Amino acid sequence: MSHSGLLSPRGQVLMFAALALLVFTAFPFAWMASTALKPSREIFVTPPTLWPTHVTLDNLGRLFAETRFLTYFRNSLIVSFTTVGLTLLVAVPAAYGLTRFRFHGREMIAGLILFTYMFAPIMIIIPFYVAMRFLGLTNTHLGLILAYTAFCLPFSLWLLRTFFQSIPLEIEEAARIDGSRLQAVIHVVFPLALPGVVATGTFTFILAWNDYIFARVLLSADEMKTLPVGIADLYNASVVDWGMIMAAGVLVIAPVAAVFVFIQRFLVVGWGSGGVKG
Amino acid sequence: MSRCVSPAHRERRARSERAVPSMGSEPFRLPEAAVGFLLILPAILLLLSLTLYPVLYGVWISFFNKHSFFPQQTFIWLDNYIFLLRDPEFWASVWRGTVYALSTIMLQIVLGVGAALLLNELFPGRNILRGIVIFPYVVPTVVAVIVWKWLLNSRFGLINYLIEKAGLVDQPISFMGKDWIMVSLIIVSVWQFFPFVVIGVLARLQTIPEELYDAAKVDGGNAWQRFVYVTLPQLKSVLFVIVLLRSIWMFTKFDTPWLMIQGGGAETYIRTLPIYTYMRTFAYYEAGLGSAMAVVMFLALAGAAVLYFRIWRREENL
Amino acid sequence: MGELIKSNGGALFDKSNKPLFTDQKMIEVLEFWRELVKYAPPGWEGDGYLQTFQNLYGQKAAMMFQGYGRGAGLIEKFAPKEMANDKTFDVWSKPVGPSGKEPGVQVDEEPWMLFKDAKHQKEAIEFLKFFYQDDNYLEYVSTVPIHLFPITKSLRASPKYQNLEMIQRWKGWIEVQQGYLDKDQGKPTLVVDWSDMTEKPYLLEVLGSGIVRDMVMDVVLEKWEPKRAAEKAQRRLEDLLRSKGYLKG
Numbered sequence: 001m002s003h004s005g006l007l008s009p010r011g012q013v014l015m016f017a018a019l020a021l022l023v024f025t026a027f028p029f030a031w032m033a034s035t036a037l038k039p040s041r042e043i044f045v046t047p048p049t050l051w052p053t054h055v056t057l058d059n060l061g062r063l064f065a066e067t068r069f070l071t072y073f074r075n076s077l078i079v080s081f082t083t084v085g086l087t088l089l090v091a092v093p094a095a096y097g098l099t100r101f102r103f104h105g106r107e108m109i110a111g112l113i114l115f116t117y118m119f120a121p122i123m124i125i126i127p128f129y130v131a132m133r134f135l136g137l138t139n140t141h142l143g144l145i146l147a148y149t150a151f152c153l154p155f156s157l158w159l160l161r162t163f164f165q166s167i168p169l170e171i172e173e174a175a176r177i178d179g180s181r182l183q184a185v186i187h188v189v190f191p192l193a194l195p196g197v198v199a200t201g202t203f204t205f206i207l208a209w210n211d212y213i214f215a216r217v218l219l220s221a222d223e224m225k226t227l228p229v230g231i232a233d234l235y236n237a238s239v240v241d242w243g244m245i246m247a248a249g250v251l252v253i254a255p256v257a258a259v260f261v262f263i264q265r266f267l268v269v270g271w272g273s274g275g276v277k278g
Numbered sequence: 279m280s281r282c283v284s285p286a287h288r289e290r291r292a293r294s295e296r297a298v299p300s301m302g303s304e305p306f307r308l309p310e311a312a313v314g315f316l317l318i319l320p321a322i323l324l325l326l327s328l329t330l331y332p333v334l335y336g337v338w339i340s341f342f343n344k345h346s347f348f349p350q351q352t353f354i355w356l357d358n359y360i361f362l363l364r365d366p367e368f369w370a371s372v373w374r375g376t377v378y379a380l381s382t383i384m385l386q387i388v389l390g391v392g393a394a395l396l397l398n399e400l401f402p403g404r405n406i407l408r409g410i411v412i413f414p415y416v417v418p419t420v421v422a423v424i425v426w427k428w429l430l431n432s433r434f435g436l437i438n439y440l441i442e443k444a445g446l447v448d449q450p451i452s453f454m455g456k457d458w459i460m461v462s463l464i465i466v467s468v469w470q471f472f473p474f475v476v477i478g479v480l481a482r483l484q485t486i487p488e489e490l491y492d493a494a495k496v497d498g499g500n501a502w503q504r505f506v507y508v509t510l511p512q513l514k515s516v517l518f519v520i521v522l523l524r525s526i527w528m529f530t531k532f533d534t535p536w537l538m539i540q541g542g543g544a545e546t547y548i549r550t551l552p553i554y555t556y557m558r559t560f561a562y563y564e565a566g567l568g569s570a571m572a573v574v575m576f577l578a579l580a581g582a583a584v585l586y587f588r589i590w591r592r593e594e595n596l
Numbered sequence: 597m598g599e600l601i602k603s604n605g606g607a608l609f610d611k612s613n614k615p616l617f618t619d620q621k622m623i624e625v626l627e628f629w630r631e632l633v634k635y636a637p638p639g640w641e642g643d644g645y646l647q648t649f650q651n652l653y654g655q656k657a658a659m660m661f662q663g664y665g666r667g668a669g670l671i672e673k674f675a676p677k678e679m680a681n682d683k684t685f686d687v688w689s690k691p692v693g694p695s696g697k698e699p700g701v702q703v704d705e706e707p708w709m710l711f712k713d714a715k716h717q718k719e720a721i722e723f724l725k726f727f728y729q730d731d732n733y734l735e736y737v738s739t740v741p742i743h744l745f746p747i748t749k750s751l752r753a754s755p756k757y758q759n760l761e762m763i764q765r766w767k768g769w770i771e772v773q774q775g776y777l778d779k780d781q782g783k784p785t786l787v788v789d790w791s792d793m794t795e796k797p798y799l800l801e802v803l804g805s806g807i808v809r810d811m812v813m814d815v816v817l818e819k820w821e822p823k824r825a826a827e828k829a830q831r832r833l834e835d836l837l838r839s840k841g842y843l844k845g
Binding site for chain 1: 404
Binding site: 433540546563 | 638639641642644804805810839
């Protein structure tokens, strides 16, 4: 990779392209935050102002006082974290089992992933809904959690399996000599696989946090709604209160942003600390 | 991240995989195979009951005239499928869905590969930009749609202000109206999903050995030629997977078009097959017909995937 | 559409549940739509329900087809203070069609539904009685502009209601609405005659199917001849009703 100076023609092209990419990707978010902080009058003024001349938290206040935003937020937290818990609970042992015991894990998992991806949510939602109705699980968070877990499992299995595979058997065997297999796993293997577990948990969390269609179909009571459905309904009901809607948007992506920043740091550290070869 | 495969390692591994009692002091020990099986069992059960069962059930009720909420159903064999074949709305939605999917996939790939190439170069702030570029992909669809609807708002949107100021148009464009809503939908979808391409392509780009480029430079190749003759062939396999996955997902995408329609949008013009499926199931209450549409979607996708793999294999063998 | 067909002296479905969309009366309604759209702002079809209100109080549009209490509420919230009254935003009476004698008016209803198998039926009824007591209902009306026009006669007649500031500002609107009710011209969505409420249980499914909307859009957006759009809607509705078992043969 040539390290041409910034001012060379090539450097200029690069910086220009980078700027264009930055604007395309990030500007909508900046605009959202800016609108969220503007008072209502300023939002509709022409020409539009880039930064609010008067920063206000009124939109946020309205969001909390006049809508059920906080309820939706709580619901999303409950559902997402439980999904992560359930997925990891099931996937970690399974991935471990797939790597440590002789199975045709690889082809099976790859096939399974493709299989579940081919059945996009829109296809599966109809029989899923009917089945959930039959089980009385519509309008419950449990139904939703089960749906998300099912969808996250194949990819989680694959990801975790990759991580478990990269932990050399010697380390585990060395630990086993000193104690039972279970102890070896808990004290040695698991900490080494932690980056994988974190990555899987993150992926699962994001999927559950962002889902719309399952929450839309399976939930109808307002107090059960998760954020995507709650925000969409909020938008329909107050489509002209852009300040409030944008404030909602900012708050919805805040956890995702936080999680991102958190795991970036964590993953880098995880990779650095020995124990994992290659 | 490769496993150590020294001969000694292999020996030890083979030994440990025979059912030999460990040196620990457990009174009862399950045979290895049983432990392994038990570890995987919960995952298998969950997947079978929550994925396979609904799929099979879906195929089952596609042969019935079933009301979405009430338990009554009548067996009508292939009537749902015959109806679809004769339904002009069905074909119209297939057409719209195809237009949508093909346009977005192409643009996602082009933009994604371009961005990945850029992010593979060294420049200040590159790592931060890499993190930022992922963002549209990890936010909920509802946020992506809402923020773009605001940008594209026909009266107060920033985009309209800018293009009017730049003299490109006399009157603001109605981005949610019949002429432009498909374009708006494509813009949002490309913005939302191109990071997926970036991630995959960038990961692959980083493994392309520098020597290949050096050799090409020695041979007198310019940047474009280097891209076509060195980079692209190396990207083939990852692009293959990316195109496959993006195709599956864009053809069956429900969230993004549906949320574009909410709160105002010329619905008919972006009524893709997933949207029509949803409408038929939850507005007409015809779960049987909806399932039939889902089955048709799956068969079409599976067929296309098979064809895709065949072509790929043939290409590889040349 | 229910109100337009009614104001043209027609109906949507006959006694045997056969759609009447290819009737001359419906064609005239479609022609009316076609005329009306000539004055709509470009891209109007992309504006949602609430955006339309915004066009009105944002002074981008001069006239709106439906108003309701929600309109008054939004005007009060977003338009300049001096404009938020019935002098600035007046009400035009509903049109009458060439084949009709009197206007039809759609009533936006928010029905309470008490299910037969509900657990706490008595309590629910008690609650409703409590809710609609004048003093309690008045509280509700003053905070929820959609209920600008309360459903109980007693509240409408009560001076406490009539002296509310907001009601004073929109008195003209309320009088027009009262007028329609007095002449029994107000009906729920897609209901043409009161008997429809019990004899035509499929109206919501018709609404949800979008067939009627598609028909209007075909005429105003796709520029189809009304006859052609009506025939397509007729076919689709007959299919729909037959598949649900409401239409025989």
